[in-house]
Amino acid sequence: MIGDNHGALTLGAIARHGLSGVRTHQDRLLGERALHANAERLRLDGFRSHGLTPELVAGARVVLMQLPRSLDALDEIAGLIAENADPDVVVVAGGRVKHMTPAMNEVLGRYFGTVQARLARQKSRVLLASTPRPRFERPEQRWPQKREHADLGITVYAHGGAFAGTGIDIGTRALLQHLDKIPTDITSAVDLGCGTGVLAVELARANGALTVTATDESAAAVASARATVAANGLDGRVVVVRGDGAEAVPDASADVVLLNPPFHVGAAVHDGVARTLFAEAARVLKPGGELWAVWNSHLRYRPALERVVGPTRQVSRDPKFTVTVSTKRDQVPPS
Structure with a gap:
């Protein structure tokens, strides 16, 4: 889970699907603390917070993320996933339609062979990215x-x-x-x-x-x-x-x-x-x-x-x- 504001994605997935071993990253410290506080209140566990590092996505088959507004932030995240996740990974990236641009599809397309935009629902939309490109087809990682x-x-x-x-x-x-x-x-x-x-x-x-x-x-x-x-x-x-x-x-x-x-x-x-x-x-x-x-x-x-x-x-x-x-x-x- 990447960019889960206050833990709804993480805790919802754990509660609904009985998941364990979920790895999360939130850029804002207040969001990270909200996730842990909500987990304690709901008596849920099964997740661990990580930095934006290879360990966050290593071997992952599914990545759920809220799209960042910054294309540079999306570039860094997409590159990290393509380099370190399972070759069969599916990235489900959601956002508000008013904040999404075709450039986001282009950024994901630098790192994934398949990028699909799903139909909007209640002013939000999901992009699906899969099939990480071979390393020689991807931009060289340049962060920071x-x-x-x-x-x-x-x-x-x-x-x-x-x-x-x-x-x-x-x-x-x-x-x-x-x-x-x-x-x-x-x-x-x-x-x-x-x-x-x-x-x-x-x-x-x-x-x-x-x-x-x-x-x-x-x-x-x-x-x-x-x-x-x-x-x-x-x-x-x-x-x-x-x-x-x-x-x-x-x-x-x-x-x-x-x-x-x-x-x-x-x-x-x-x-x-x-x-x-x-x-x-x-x-x-x-x-x-x-x-x-x-x-x-x-x-x-x-x-x-x-x-x-x-x-x-x-x-x-x-x-x-x-x-x-x-x-x-x-x-x-x-x-």
């Missing part, structure tokens, strides 16, 4: 990808499901322009929602005495960030962890938090994630510590930052992005 950014002197690695891939999104670039204004006498920092780890790497490179904790709930982001950190020679100075927000970081322990928050969950535009991360930043910052954040200007987060973290000043603003610095007050009022 690598890109050198000569303007920054940084190497970025990215797995298929990582936001922005090996590029550097324009929000991150907006914040990078101001890292030289961050105090140099700090010793601890957090890159909250680190993605591929660009902000964490650049901050650590700018301050040789600094230890940075980079955290993200996406398995693809964490694997990408670890590869990026290693490629730039910062193992030990940048520690990458998979977690819900900054759960691995103690209260009032960080001098600085960097944040480029997502403004959507899946296909839905939603500011709830950002507001939750503001609260996490407030929790881990020392009194007087600073949250450096970049956000889409139309979202007008400044009042929320003032309320949750503390006094906030604008560093830069253009029609797309605003960069702010919020100073942690000694006592944060209830939200």
Whole structure:
């Protein structure tokens, strides 16, 4: 099972067909935890969570998956299955029709000799893929990808499901322009929602005495960030962890938090994630510590930052992005 949001596919298959030995992968940590919580509530077992690794699909005869929106993520998954699953594997990949494109069939067709689109049902559709192509017919596996950014002197690695891939999104670039204004006498920092780890790497490179904790709930982001950190020679100075927000970081322990928050969950535009991360930043910052954040200007987060973290000043603003610095007050009022 790949991409099972909260466990319905996994637990439904186990309950209906009496399966055991089911292997699952969910990119989002919250989805993985929901699966385990629902299994405990329903008193079901028979599955084990895995990373997106050969062990996940080794010898599998059937793979059920929810189609990712990213074609790169689909490419990495399809290649992994074709290389490691049973030669008779059947891949059943479902999604909402409005989010599916012919390009998904093309990606699956790179790795499987047969790809069939089933008729839509209740606004959803299933693609069936089978007959893995011989290795010489398949694209060479290329994940994680690598890109050198000569303007920054940084190497970025990215797995298929990582936001922005090996590029550097324009929000991150907006914040990078101001890292030289961050105090140099700090010793601890957090890159909250680190993605591929660009902000964490650049901050650590700018301050040789600094230890940075980079955290993200996406398995693809964490694997990408670890590869990026290693490629730039910062193992030990940048520690990458998979977690819900900054759960691995103690209260009032960080001098600085960097944040480029997502403004959507899946296909839905939603500011709830950002507001939750503001609260996490407030929790881990020392009194007087600073949250450096970049956000889409139309979202007008400044009042929320003032309320949750503390006094906030604008560093830069253009029609797309605003960069702010919020100073942690000694006592944060209830939200």
